Amino acid sequence: METSNVKGSNGNTLNEGDSVSLIKSLKVKGSTTTLKQGTTIKKIRLTDNDEEVDCKVDGMSVVLKTCFLKKK
Structure with a gap:
């Protein structure tokens, strides 16, 4: 299996199942929900x-850019 090149905002390598936190508040497209800065997201899934x-936040499945994530 290939090694992952997925890196968070601080340059740390992100792996399947890691916990991350948001470094910036983000609006969710197609929803009135805003994900607050500092929100912890558990069990991320890597994409192509x-x-x-890919992750679940408050029961919603969302795709987040890695530049807004910091490894816990």
Whole structure:
């Protein structure tokens, strides 16, 4: 299996199942929800794109850019 090149905002390598936190408040497209800065997200899933991860937040499945994530 290939090694992961997925990196968070601080340059740390992100792996499947890691916990991360948001470094910036983000609006969710198609929803009135805003994800607050500092929100912890558990069990991220890597995608085919090295700049995005898939995760669940408050029961919603969302795709987040890695530049807004910091490894816990």
